[in-house]
Amino acid sequence: MPIDANIHIPQETARRLSLYLRSLKRLIQNKTKVASSEEITRFLNVSSVQFRKDLSYFGEFGRRGIGYDVETLRQEIGKILGTNVVRKIALIGVGKLGFALLGYPGFLELNLQISAAFDNDPEKIGKVLAGIKIEDIRRMKELIINRGIKIAVLSVPADEAQGISEKLAGSGIKAILNFAPVNLSLPGNIYVSNVDMASELESLVYKLKRGRL
Amino acid sequence: MPIDANIHIPQETARRLSLYLRSLKRLIQNKTKVASSEEITRFLNVSSVQFRKDLSYFGEFGRRGIGYDVETLRQEIGKILGTNVVRKIALIGVGKLGFALLGYPGFLELNLQISAAFDNDPEKIGKVLAGIKIEDIRRMKELIINRGIKIAVLSVPADEAQGISEKLAGSGIKAILNFAPVNLSLPGNIYVSNVDMASELESLVYKLKRGRL
Structure with a gap:
């Protein structure tokens, strides 16, 4: 079943596809090989009808009366969403939230690899947290360009965000x-x-x- | 200038009001007493025209050619948004993200007080993290009802979220x-x-x- 992974899809469909992807990963963890649309959408609050309609954008997937090959569908949706490729990300700001994000498993699930982390706190610079070395934010542009990073996660105070994001734009971040x-x-x-x-x-x-509570 | 803090406002307006509130807090920290609409909206990517239009829902605030009394406006917007009252919240799930949330300053800024935190990990139960004692999730309903908590922050794994949220609904959480x-x-x-x-x-x-990156 050839699919066109480059077709443009509405944002809401893309969001639901990512829910399906997560459901498929859970099924794979549970060693499920084939699943019905009802099983795939069970915890999602999306109807199986909607699920089949969404997939119909991309061609034929499941087989009537048999169900969906879970691993194949996971790969195909990964291609559609672009999460089948490893991409590097930079984390800017390693405060409380940034520290939590360093350990956030959702990045790896999407093939997003934290390839640099930056802070301006001398106490943090040079330390290794969750396996990532914290770099001086003054080296941000240099390291982002050298490492070919295109995605940044920004967890800095509100009044620094605009200025830093402009520097990110100037460093090739997309x-x-x-x-x-x-x-x-x-x-x-x-x-x-x-x-x-x-x-x-x-x-x-x-x-x-x-609600007058 | 009497305002009607109970008027219904569109969600997008409410979101912008909360941005204004944050900007006003920053101005107060910087000891600013009176500010123009341009100063208040400077870092927000919202125009001063939009700002004045939003405030016009509630009556007259600023004085032409003089500006806005920063502290008064902060209080009035707080009344409109309902953040002038202290409300208790419960945190469900003290994993990496939950732990970061325990220390999240945004709660206090909104007068939200973490009044209970729950987990099912015996290693965590009974410990005090960021000043909050972690309780056994089996005591969730009892403690939420006893403490009159109406808001829950849910940071549990995906497959536990639906079941726990139903228990929260049954505990009076709104x-x-x-x-x-x-x-x-x-x-x-x-x-x-x-x-x-x-x-x-x-x-x-x-x-x-x-974007073919």
């Missing part, structure tokens, strides 16, 4: 996962994804207030 | 900040906010792939 609670203003060819816990929390508090 | 990479299926009166780093990362990798 995508930033931003944990700082600011909207970064960067050239349009830099993709920024925001993980703003504080805003989520505030929004949650606001919902609670509205 | 809002969940969910870090587990699953869509929780819960009664409609429970508000769930997802912080799905893995999906953000996958989406980012997908964008990179589309």
Whole structure:
């Protein structure tokens, strides 16, 4: 079954594909070889109908009445999402959150390899944490270029984020996962994804207030 | 200037209000007493026009040609967002991410007080981390009810999240900040906010792939 892994898919579909991928990995851990659409979507809060519809973008996968070959489907979705290739990432800021991210298993699951970590704290520079040597942030540009890193994870204080992200843009970084609670203003060819816990929390508090709790 | 803090506001406005709040806190730290809309929005990537429009929902705040009283505006936005009241939260799951969250300063900034933390690891139960005693997850319902906690932060493995969230719903929890990479299926009166780093990362990798990097 030939698939076209280069077809453009909507963002919501891409998000669901990544949920399917995680479900397939869990099935593989449990030594499952073949699974139905119901089994694959069981813990996802996505219907099996939606699942089949999403896959239909890419051609025929499962076999009616038999199910899906779990390992094949995992590989195919990996190709579609681009997680079948190892990519290097740089972690900027090794505070509490950055330290937690150094040990975050989700990176490896997506073939993302932390290839450099930076901080400006003399107490941290030179230390090895979770197997990664912390480098002086003044060497950020040099090391990112030398190591060919294209993805940065930004976990620095809010007031430093814009300036550092501009330096990242000037170092050839193409995508930033931003944990700082600011909207970064960067050239349009830099993709920024925001993980703003504080805003989520505030929004949650606001919902609670509205609910008169 | 009387304001109506109970008016309903769109979610996007609420998000921007929380950005303004953070900016105001920074100005207060820097001993600024009065600031213009341009100064308040400087690091936010939100225009001063948008800022004035957002505030106009609630009445008149600043004075033309003079600016905004920073402390007053902070208090008023806090009332609107509901962050002027101390609320208790429970942290469920003290793994790497949960441990980072125990020390996350953003909770205190929003008047959210971690009033209980739970894990099922005998090595962790009874220990005090970041000033919080880790309790046996089997006591979760009892302690959440006794302490009147209405907000839970869920940082447990994906396959445990649904079951635990149902127990939380049964313990009177009204809002969940969910870090587990699953869509929780819960009664409609429970508000769930997802912080799905893995999906953000996958989406980012997908964008990179589309950009042929």
